[in-house]
Amino acid sequence: MTVLSKNPVHSVIYLIGCFFAIAGHYLLLNAEFLAVVHIIVYAGAIMVLFLSTLMLMNLNDETEQHKPALAKIGAVIAAGLLLLVLVAVLKKADALPAPVNQDLSIGTIKNLGKVLLDEYLFPFEFSSVLFLSAMIGAVLLTKKEISPQTPKGGF
Amino acid sequence: MFSVVPIQYYIFISTVLFCIGVLGVLFRRNAIIIFMSVELMLNSVNLLLVAFSTYHNDASGQVFVFFVMAVAAAEVAVGLSILVTIFRNVHSVDIDELKNLKH
Numbered sequence: 001m002t003v004l005s006k007n008p009v010h011s012v013i014y015l016i017g018c019f020f021a022i023a024g025h026y027l028l029l030n031a032e033f034l035a036v037v038h039i040i041v042y043a044g045a046i047m048v049l050f051l052s053t054l055m056l057m058n059l060n061d062e063t064e065q066h067k068p069a070l071a072k073i074g075a076v077i078a079a080g081l082l083l084l085v086l087v088a089v090l091k092k093a094d095a096l097p098a099p100v101n102q103d104l105s106i107g108t109i110k111n112l113g114k115v116l117l118d119e120y121l122f123p124f125e126f127s128s129v130l131f132l133s134a135m136i137g138a139v140l141l142t143k144k145e146i147s148p149q150t151p152k153g154g155f
Numbered sequence: 156m157f158s159v160v161p162i163q164y165y166i167f168i169s170t171v172l173f174c175i176g177v178l179g180v181l182f183r184r185n186a187i188i189i190f191m192s193v194e195l196m197l198n199s200v201n202l203l204l205v206a207f208s209t210y211h212n213d214a215s216g217q218v219f220v221f222f223v224m225a226v227a228a229a230e231v232a233v234g235l236s237i238l239v240t241i242f243r244n245v246h247s248v249d250i251d252e253l254k255n256l257k258h
Contacts, residue, residue, distance in 0.1 A: 008187060015191050022198055025165075029209045034217055038201075041224050046194065046231050053235045054187060057242050075181030083174040090166055115214040116221065127225045134229035141236040 008054050012047055019043050033109045165206035172199035186238055186248040190231065197227050 019042045026035035116124055172195060179192025201220045208216025242248055 008185060011188055011191060015195070018195065019198065022202055025168075025202055026205055029205050031205050031209065031217055034205060034220055037221070037224065041228060042194075042198075046228060049231060049235055050187065050191065053239060056239065057187075057248065072182060075178060078181060079174050079178035082177055083170065086170045086174070087167065090163075090170065111214055112217055112221075116218050119215070120218050120222075123222060127222060130226065130229050134232050138232045138236040141233070141240050 009051070012050050012054065015050075016043050016047050019047070033112055162206055162210050165203060169199040169203040169206075172196075172202070184249050186241075186250050187235075189250065190234055190238075194227065194231070197223060 019038065023035045023038045023043075026032075026038060176192045176194075176196035176199065179195065180189050183189060183192075201223055204216045204220050204223070208214065208220075238248055
């Protein structure tokens with residue numbers, strides 16, 4: 001439905017529903033912290049960003065032209081073939097052994113924080129640099145040209 | 156009490172989600188919807204990572220999901236700002252109309 005609905009705002013709403021379903025799956029898999037973070041980050045932040053951008057651009061279904069029918073059929077065939085191949089390969093794979101005795105405390109904040117800050121300390125710091133550069137990039141890209149003398153398109 | 160759903164089902168559901176994302180990228184012309192489909196693909200991979208991390212009793216998988224979320228958030232911020240800039244210049248986000256590099 002995210003793909004097929006004509007109005008982009010409806011697509012966003014359907015995508016939020018899909019994200020909540022995925023968060024439910026995380027809860028089923030005993031990853032409570034990830035479920036909460038998923039809801040906050042995706043449904044709270046990313047989707048709000050999408051919605052505000054959509055409303056900023058003021059697009060609706062009349063303005064959007066769709067691809068020609070041939071391209072649509074081609075897209076459906078390509079995606080269907082990918083699905084077919086993946087499912088066939090995964091069905092052929094050996095059956096996995098039964099899970100080892102499970103430890104319920106894996107998804108807790110305490111355990112995740114220990115792993116994150118012990119083993120993955122360097123990637124953690126690196127992601128902060130990534131966020132800083134993304135923030136600077138977003139601000140720089142969307143700011144309007146201040147002086148009319150600056151050549152267009154040259155930052 | 157642990158997860159009663161076998162891991163094969165999680166593999167199949169994330170495969171289906173990934174293929175829906177691929178279909179969305181190929182099917183639509185609106186660049187924002189293409190971005191959302193990319194998010195869908197990232198989420199299917201996240202779901203598979205969490206399923207295997209629970210299966211193998213290893214917290215590293217969930218930490219990876221954490222990093223994927225961070226990268227996805229940064230990517231969405233930069234991508235949407237690029238789209239806003241494009242829209243300001245061209246007044247369209249239709250990917251079939253964005254075919255020239257100069258204006």
